[in-house]
Amino acid sequence: MTATTRRRLAAVLLAMAIFACLGLVTTAAVGRPIEIGTLNALLIGAGIGLFEEFYVQGPRGNWMRAMHPLRVIVIEILVVMVLYLVALHVTHVVLGRLDDLPVVYRRLPYGLAFFTAFSIVGILMMRVAHFVGLRTLLDLIIGTYHRPVEERKVLLFLDINGSTALSERLGALTMRAFVRKFLSDLSPPIVDHGGDIYLYKGDGLIAIWNWADAFRQDAILRAVDAMFATVAHETDAYQRWFGVAPAFRIGIHGGAVIVSEQGDARRSIGIYGDAINIAARMEEAARAHNVRCVISEVVAGALADRTRVRVIGAEQVKGISAPIAICEYAPGRLA
Structure with missing residues (x-):
């Protein structure tokens, strides 16, 4: 099972937990047995979670992701209503409460309206978790980086070649639309090889790995191979939709960084230190x-x-006294 699939299943479990809580509230409001309302809500949560993670966020859901978010919420509310009706009957079959259905049908308009109203809260909570990221949201909630923490990270900078002319x-x-597809294509290879998306920036991104994770079976190189392979596989789609396929460059460096919460009105997790500046310089060196793909000797040595690594020179980085030795990595096919 890939890391992307595990992340999606975690999001499905979160949806089930959110809707279970909403189901308890709805059940109490309409005066129904707790076990019926809870099972009903769990089924709905699983359904909407699977729909969101494996359809909306998948290749077939491109049309929905291109829509205005409020329109997507309307569609998901309609999906919740359908799931409510299906789950209602499945629940009564599983619990052997078919004799109770006439009472349910009489209260259906009220129960459906009540649950649908609460489901908007659930959908918005899922959206927030998706936009922020489950791991980042958890770190912010439990205060993992409330006080600055020093960690060893490997950072990857990526940009599209010739983006201005393009x-x-x-x-x-x-x-x-071109950049949206490009970044969407590159995210799974990063996550599947142990990385996280730290930041989307213009026509590129910054990804991070914990030091040990990056070098376990050379996961960082396998991620680079997978990114180039993914874009190559999608070349026909890019040519069909945009008339051009993207070319891109990558720079990688690693070392000690400070990880800390940042912001006030809007909080996020920030990374600070020389390592991030050097990683940015590696991406510039790839262009020069x-x-x-350019990697620092620090990364190459680990x-x-x-x-497929060869030394190509050294780069001077502003604020760093000694030049940084750099290497070219030649991406190839995945093993």
């Missing part, structure tokens, strides 16, 4: 040397397999 060619709106 934007002029495609136009602003088409370019955003006209290669697809790899188990340096077969």
Whole structure:
């Protein structure tokens, strides 16, 4: 099971927990047995969670993700109403309460309206968890980084080549659709190989790994291979929709960073330190040397397999006294 699938299943469990709580409230409001309301809500939560994570957030859900979020919520409310009617009958069959259905039908308009109103809260909570990220949301809630913590991370910077010229060619709106697909395609390879998306920035992103996770079976290199392989696999789709496929470059560096909560009115998890500045410089070096991926010697030295790594020079980084040795990594097919 991939990390992406595990993350999606965790989101489904969260949806089930949210809707179970809503089901208890609804059950109490309409005066129905607790076991019926809870099982009913768990089924609905599983259904809406699976729909959100494996359809809306999957390749087939591109049309929904391109819609205005409020319209998507309306569609999901309609899905909840359908799931409510299905789950209602499944619950009574499972619990052997078919004789109770006439009472349910009499109260159906009230129960359906009441649960639908509460489901809006559940859908919005799921949206918040998805937009912020389950791990980040949990860290903010329990205060993992309420006080600054020093950790060893590996950072990956990625950008599209020639994005300015490409934007002029495609136009602003088409370019955003192009970047949306590009970033959506690259996220699963990162997550599946132990990384997290730290930040989407313009036409690129910053991903992070815990130091040990990055070098376990050289996961960081496998992620790079998977990203290039994914875009290559989608070349026909890019050509069909946009008339051009993306080329991109990657820079990677790792070291000690400070991780801390940041902001006040809007809080997030921030990363600080020289390592992030050097990683950004690695991505710039990839452009300067006209290669697809540059990694620092610090990262190269921690790899188990340096077969496709070669030293190409050194880069001076502002604020760092000594030049940073850099290497080219030549992405290949996944093993």
